[in-house]
Amino acid sequence: MDLRVIGDNFGFLIVQGFIGVGAFAGGTLRLAIPAILLGFILGTLIGLARLARSRWIHVPAAVYVEFFRGVPLVMVIFWFWFMIPTIVGKSLPEYSVALTAFVIFEAAYLAEIVRSGIQSVARGQGEAAIATGLTRNQTMRLVILPQALRNMIPALVTQFIVLLKDTSLASIIGYVDLTKAAQIVNNREIRPFELYLFIAVVYWVSSYGMSQLARHCERRMNPSIP
Amino acid sequence: MTYRFTWNILWSGQTAGWLLQGVITTLEISAIAWLLALALGLLSGALRTAPALPLRWIGAAYVEFFRNVPLLVWMFFWYFAVPPLLPQVLQDWLLEHGAEFWAGVVALGVYHGARFSEVIRSGIQAIPKTQFEAALSTGLTMVQTYRLIIIPVALRLIVPPATNETLNLLKNSSVALTIGVAELTFQTRQIETYTAKAFEALAAGTMIYLVLCLTIALLMSQIERRTAIPGMIARGTGES
Numbered sequence: 001m002d003l004r005v006i007g008d009n010f011g012f013l014i015v016q017g018f019i020g021v022g023a024f025a026g027g028t029l030r031l032a033i034p035a036i037l038l039g040f041i042l043g044t045l046i047g048l049a050r051l052a053r054s055r056w057i058h059v060p061a062a063v064y065v066e067f068f069r070g071v072p073l074v075m076v077i078f079w080f081w082f083m084i085p086t087i088v089g090k091s092l093p094e095y096s097v098a099l100t101a102f103v104i105f106e107a108a109y110l111a112e113i114v115r116s117g118i119q120s121v122a123r124g125q126g127e128a129a130i131a132t133g134l135t136r137n138q139t140m141r142l143v144i145l146p147q148a149l150r151n152m153i154p155a156l157v158t159q160f161i162v163l164l165k166d167t168s169l170a171s172i173i174g175y176v177d178l179t180k181a182a183q184i185v186n187n188r189e190i191r192p193f194e195l196y197l198f199i200a201v202v203y204w205v206s207s208y209g210m211s212q213l214a215r216h217c218e219r220r221m222n223p224s225i226p
Numbered sequence: 227m228t229y230r231f232t233w234n235i236l237w238s239g240q241t242a243g244w245l246l247q248g249v250i251t252t253l254e255i256s257a258i259a260w261l262l263a264l265a266l267g268l269l270s271g272a273l274r275t276a277p278a279l280p281l282r283w284i285g286a287a288y289v290e291f292f293r294n295v296p297l298l299v300w301m302f303f304w305y306f307a308v309p310p311l312l313p314q315v316l317q318d319w320l321l322e323h324g325a326e327f328w329a330g331v332v333a334l335g336v337y338h339g340a341r342f343s344e345v346i347r348s349g350i351q352a353i354p355k356t357q358f359e360a361a362l363s364t365g366l367t368m369v370q371t372y373r374l375i376i377i378p379v380a381l382r383l384i385v386p387p388a389t390n391e392t393l394n395l396l397k398n399s400s401v402a403l404t405i406g407v408a409e410l411t412f413q414t415r416q417i418e419t420y421t422a423k424a425f426e427a428l429a430a431g432t433m434i435y436l437v438l439c440l441t442i443a444l445l446m447s448q449i450e451r452r453t454a455i456p457g458m459i460a461r462g463t464g465e466s
Contacts, residue, residue: 070393070439071432072400074411079432082424086229161294168296172404179298192306200295200303207294 005191006198017181018202025095026176032167035102036160042103043110048140050115061111068108073169077101081173098170106163113159117152118144150221157214161207168203178202235421236430248413249434255330255409256399262335263395267342271380272372274343275350285343292340297401300337305329305405330402338395345387349380382453389446393439400435410434 006013012022020027049061068076080101085091121144129139171180182195189195235241266288273285292300305326309317320328353376361371403412414431418424 067436070397070436072397072411072435074400074403075414075428075432075435078411078415078418079428082418082428086424165294165296168298169401171298179296179302183302186306192302193308193311196299196303196307200299203295203299204291208290211294 001194002191003194005185005189005194009185009189012185013178013181013199014202017176017178020177025093026180028164028167028177028179031095031098031102031170031175031177032164035099035106035167036163038099038103039106039110039163040156042107044114046107046111047114047118050111051118065108065111068105069112073101073105073166074172076105077169077173080104094170094173094175097173098167098175102163102167102170106159106166109159109162110156113152113155114148117148117155120151121147153214153218153221157211161210164207164210165203229425231426232423233426235417235423236426241417241421241427244413244417245410245430245434247408248410248431249438251327251407252396252399252409252438255327255334255402255407256396259331259334259338259399260392260395262331263338263342263391266336266339267346268377270339270343271346271350272377274347277368285347289340289343292337293344297333297337297398298404300333301330301401301405304333304336326402326406329405330399330407334395334399334402338391338398341391341394342388345384345391346380348387349384350376352383353379379455382455385446385450385453389443389450392442392446396438396442397435 016022016026018028020030046061046064049057050065052058052061077098080097084097084100125143125147126139129143130136134142167177168179170177171183174180176184178199182199186192186195236245270285270288273281274289276282276285309320309325309329312320357375357379358371361375362368366374399409400411402409403415406412408416410431414427417427417430421427
């Protein structure tokens with residue numbers, strides 16, 4: 001065990017690999033945060049589409065969700081990695097490919113969470129809102145979604161943590177995130193035990209920190225939870 | 227965009243053989259890792275409901291540590307970092323028997339064991355407390371109560387979320403390609419490399435995964451129907 005390798009490369013691993021500030025176009029957080037935001041927006045739209053009354057909207061949404069939930073993320077990343085150049089005509093940087101793949105893949109999982117969150121709101125709420133004269137859109141936006149969001153928080157946070165961990169797979173196509181940064185350092189220093197254990201701890205602290213933060217927020221929003 | 231589809235590359239020459247080998251390796255690594263995950267999940271899931279506080283801590287530490295780190299990191303850890311620390315005899319054995327395969331099995335098994343543990347814990351907690359008390363009062367020891375009463379009932383309760391986890395394990399076995407296990411995604415990439423037909427290769431791999439997932443889901447729903455205890459089903463704990 002020789003922890004000097006961590007100290008010597010701390011800047012590269014954390015500032016470049018984890019946060020994403022530096023000469024390379026990389027960074028775990030720089031990929032994870034936009035992926036979470038965009039994935040949540042797309043996921044909400046697809047989740048709502050699954051609840052639409054028209055068959056032409058809810059069937060494609062269901063197919064989308066079931067398709068992406070049945071395929072490994074690695075496969076989806078390769079799809080975008082190989083097919084975007086064919087479709088667009090030129091190759092895109094790893095960052096764009098990875099971001100697109102994560103947003104589209106995670107949206108399928110987030111859509112399910114949004115759908116079950118909306119379905120968990122008592123039926124009477126929607127009916128009462130309609131009865132007061134709100135339109136269907138207003139009911140959704142002002143009455144259902146705010147309550148649904150609160151019910152969804154635990155599952156959403158779990159999924160965001162999954163996404164944060166999943167971004168490590170972007171290293172497969174050469175994106176310099178924390179995992180790739182550790183690989184790069186390891187190729188030079190040959191200290192796998194220290195390096196991989198160190199990044200495991202970094203991932204652990206951020207994932208566990210996120211879950212604790214969510215618990216704290218949940219308790220503040222809903223004092224009845226012990 | 228002009229892309230010429232040549233689907234027959236999938237069943238001509240070596241490629242069909244590669245795909246078949248990929249499917250076999252994916253199923254092998256998933257099956258062995260599944261058994262390991264189930265064993266670890268049962269043990270730690272039971273520990274987390276144990277009456278003694280230190281036992282609960284051990285279970286919780288295992289789950290929280292392994293669940294919160296990406297599987298890819300565990301793959302690298304078990305493949306690159308652990309083998310040099312093993313005794314020489316074991317290192318030699320690994321070298322001859324596919325070190326990457328066994329590293330992949332351990333990485334998948336230990337990671338998913340932590341996730342199975344949560345499913346099993348929720349199953350155990352869904353069993354009324356009176357069952358424990360009744361079992362203990364008949365003279366069974368704590369270990370016997372778990373082995374003969376609690377675990378068998380919990381296993382029957384958790385089939386739906388366990389199905390989800392099983393499918394996750396199967397899909398996550400694709401991560402093993404990073405350490406060189408020649409499973410399905412690896413072979414798909416190999417076909418792409420040799421034939422430069424990305425679309426066909428990826429479509430074939432994707433279809434196979436979908437079919438595998440569907441088959442397992444159907445199989446598990448049969449098991450669910452056979453083993454379900456009327457009026458008792460623990461649902462909604464299997465988010466990935």
